[in-house]
Amino acid sequence: MPIRTARGVSRMNTDSSDETIRNANFVRAWLANFERSLLASDRENLGTLFSEKSHWKDLLAFTWSITPHDSLSAIIDSLLALQPEVQASNFCLDEDRTPPRRVNRLGIDSIEAIFSFQTQAGRGHGLLRLLAENPEQAWVFTTSLEEIKGHEEPIGAMRPDGSSYSRMFGGSNWSDNRKEEITFEGREPEVLIIGGGQAGLSVAARLRLLGVSALVVDRNPRVGDVWRNRYRSLALHNKIGLNHMAYLPFPPNWPEFLPKDMIANWLETYSWAMECNVWTGTTFLGADYIEKNSEWSARVRTEDGKERLLRPQHIVFANGIAGRPIIPEFKGLQDFSGTLMHTHEFDDGSAWAGKKAIVIGTGTSGHDVAQDLQSHGANVNLVQRGSTTVASIKAAGLVHSVYYNENLPLEDADLVGTSSTYPLLIRGHQLSAQKMKEIDAEMIAGLEARGFRIDYGEDETGHQMKFRRRHGGYYLDCGCSKLIIEEKIGLLHFEDVDCFVPQGIRMKDGSVIEADLIVSATGYQNQQEVVRELLGDRIADKIGRIWGIADDGELANMYRATAQSGLWFIGGGFSHARIYSHYIALRIKADQLGLVNDSAQGARHQSTQGAA
Structure with missing residues (x-):
């Protein structure tokens, strides 16, 4: 049966098959040899333990950052350089996690296993892939810091008895103590989190369990409004198993594809249950960094209209990875006499039954809004500005949930999912995109027959790398593609448009496409511009681009230290919030404890954070 650890429920290794035993023996032998070589600084023997094309990804355990290595020499050099300070040891097969098993990853037959280890500062887990044909060599090695010694999360068997509230605030009633705690009267939050969506709440929950006081500010009246106020038909386009939040998984009876109002209400429940300190109706106005005090001077306007420093x-x-909605200055658009809005403002299409609508943009929001309008009886034309990656929900599941469809415990699937360096991501997404093409061949042919322009990214990696590179340019089909194919939604190409006119759009052939409503699905400003407005040019220029691909293949300025001390970014989907909130919270705690060498971190940052 499963065993319960401080971090939750893990699957016990009860498989005693001959193959599992052999696999486990290979893993134990490799780990023992690795530890001996590491402790002895034996460069030659360490080199024999990895294949020529090896990959090591460290998540805080050795480097206090998210640090990929994709060459044998880089792996060996870094391990030997870091070990004297890190003092990693006790590398053991973790008997309480998924047993070692034979898998095929990226066309390579492998023995995949989860191991545990310790460093001078903490305890961690890692992922190991040995070559099945040569199990004395590894080709994937991942090390992840799970906890800092002496600062373990008080969960499971280590849960508090409740008296901590009385000690902290001098009272005995939980509700009264929570009311007092959330005001921050006479004290300052150690961490200020901008945005009360899934990312901000995840970071706040994790920081609280590490004993770090955090305050979340959100301009909306209620927690969850960031989802609640979006268009009514919105639902997640990937399955629920990928999207659980840290500590509190969604109820087992909830649908596979979560509608936005269920998400909104869950966030409100999560905030209460995880005791997150949230000020709603509060706007972050800006901040200056005070170098001599290593702190921010941050200004917020609270719900009562007062400003507080x-x-x-x-x-x-944690306010997403984009800023304000953008409506480009299309020729003549100011002359349009009907209703113009961005998808950000769109609620539902019920008011447009029997009316004519034009939606500009063929990303996810454009398709969703066009489908919603059509379902309410509007006559809809969709304007394609550039080629788009389109995949069915079924096909996209190959990428989104590949490790989450293997019946792995969530924490094991997360470890597997974070193990890839950039070259492995590219290879994996290319293989998946090819498979998606085969699955979606009929749908793609139908779209192309209608003139819809399809692409699979600059290197045939499909929608996932478009997400990482530009956070757009793709659509996971929830039914709109069929409507386009069946001509229930019209399709126009932007290069055929002459200009906008009061009645709608005039095409280059002189015809006019009339509209009562134009919806612009044209994206949002870059997060760097948000930073520029709120923190100033110096800091915005100092950190550079936010999101996109950094020089080392990781997401630029996301989830790890930036060039500006005390400034962090988290965004993406629910899985990103669940996984990477852990590393942000641990790293902030490590900073507070003085465990991080700031000069080394600065040098490492300069070598990894440029965006491609």
Whole structure:
């Protein structure tokens, strides 16, 4: 039966098959040899333990950052350089996690296993892939810091008895103590989190369990409004198993594809249950970094209209990865006499039954809004500005949930999912995109017959790398593609448009496409521009681009230290919030404890954070 650990429920290794035993023996032998070589600084023997094309990804355990290595020499050099300070040891097969098993990853037959280890500062887990044909060599090695010694999360068997509230605030009633705690009267939050969506709440929950005081500010009246206020038909386009939040998985009876109102209400429940300190109706106005005090001078406007000055040591931007909605200055658009809005303002299409609508843009929001309008009886034309990656929900599941469809415990699937360096991501997404093409061949042919322009990214990696590179340019089909194919939604190409006119759009052939409503699905400003507005040019220029691909293949300025001390960013989907909130919270705690060498971190940052 499963065993319960401090971090939750893990699957016990009860498989005693001959193959599992052999696999486990290979893994134990490799780990023992690795540890001996590492402790002895034996460069030659360490080199024999990895294949020529090896990959090591470290998540805080050795480097206090998210640090990929994709060459044998880089792996060996880094391990030997870091080990004297890190003092990693006790590398063991973790008997309480998924047993070692034979898998095929990226066309390579492998023995995949989860191991545990310790460092001077903490305890961790890692992922190991040995070559099945040569199990004395590894080709994937991942090390992840799980906890800092002496600062373990008080969960499971280590849960508090409740008296901590009385000690902290001098009272005995939980509700009264929570009301007092959330005001921050006479004290400052150590961390200020901008945004109360899934990312901000995940970071706040994790920081609280590490004993770090955090305040979340959100301009909306209620927690969850970031989802609640979006268009009514919105639902997640990937399955629920990928999207659980840290500590509190969604109820087992919830649908596979979560509608936005269920998400909104869950976030409100999560905030209460995880005791997150949230100020709703509060706008973050800006901040200056005070170098001599290593803290921010941050200004917020609270729900009552008053301004308050806060002095946090860290600011975490958890407000998504984009800023204000953008409506480009299309020729003649100002002359349009009907209703013009961005998808950000769109609620539902019920008011447009029997009316004519034009939606500009063929990304996810454009398709969703066009489908919603059509379902309410509007006559809809969709304007394609550039080629788009389109995949069915079924095909996209190959990428989104590949490790989450293997019946792995969530924490094991997360470890597997974070193990890939950039070259492995590219190879994996290319293989998946090819498979998606085969699955979706009929749908793609139908779209192309209608003139819809399809692409699979600059290197045939499909929608996942478009997401990482530009956070757009793709659509996971929830039914709109069929409507386009069946001509229930019209399709126009932007290069055929002459200009906008009061009645709608005039095409280059002189015809006019009339519209009562134009919806612009044209994206949002870059997060760097949000930073520029709120923190100033110096800091915006100092950190550079946010999101996109950094020089080392990781997401630029996301989930790890930036060039600006005390400034962090988290964004993406629910899985990103669940996984990477852990590393942000641990790293902030490590900073507070003085465990991080700031000069080394600065040098490492300069070598990894440029965006491609």
